[in-house]
Amino acid sequence: MKFLIFLSDALIPLLIFYIVALGLSKKQNVYDDFIKGAADGFKTVIGIMPTLIGLMVAVGVLRASGFLDFLSSLTAGLMNALHFPAQLVPVTIVKMFSSSAATGLLLDLYKEFGPDSTLGVMASIMMSSTETIFYTMSVYFLAAHVRKSRYTLTGALLATLAGTIASIFLTAAIL
Numbered sequence: 001m002k003f004l005i006f007l008s009d010a011l012i013p014l015l016i017f018y019i020v021a022l023g024l025s026k027k028q029n030v031y032d033d034f035i036k037g038a039a040d041g042f043k044t045v046i047g048i049m050p051t052l053i054g055l056m057v058a059v060g061v062l063r064a065s066g067f068l069d070f071l072s073s074l075t076a077g078l079m080n081a082l083h084f085p086a087q088l089v090p091v092t093i094v095k096m097f098s099s100s101a102a103t104g105l106l107l108d109l110y111k112e113f114g115p116d117s118t119l120g121v122m123a124s125i126m127m128s129s130t131e132t133i134f135y136t137m138s139v140y141f142l143a144a145h146v147r148k149s150r151y152t153l154t155g156a157l158l159a160t161l162a163g164t165i166a167s168i169f170l171t172a173a174i175l
Helices: 002-025 032-066 066-076 078-083 088-093 097-112 120-130 133-143 152-174
Strands: none
Touching: 002 032, 002 120, 032 088, 032 097, 032 133, 066 078, 066 088, 078 088, 088 097, 088 120, 097 120, 120 152, 133 152
């Protein structure tokens, strides 16, 4: 076990040293390449900033307005029939847009029900097995100049549904 802890602590520094050594062995100017890459990354951040701000504002408005709680209570009957806690509906929806906002909702669930409760475990598994679909698509497609998403959204929504369903079954198996 101590070896695994050491390996996890040393992996990133070893990887960085490996990349630098490989660049030096190929007689590359590693520092200039790093600076050029950092400048390109900064340009990408500036390019996607309006999209990020729009997503964060939209999630903040939904959360502050009480719409997510209203949606949770509105869908409670259907969710109970599907054996899915209605309290997780806001987390499920927000997670598709913003992982940090969904984490805030997750912490609210932890405060109310506890992290070791069935709801807390289910939400934790769901958070780790789903993706921020719209954030990821907007950021990466914008950065890569992708104009036609084709089946990306459908596939991502199906994967999120699978992750959400898996969280229900895994929680039932664990608890």
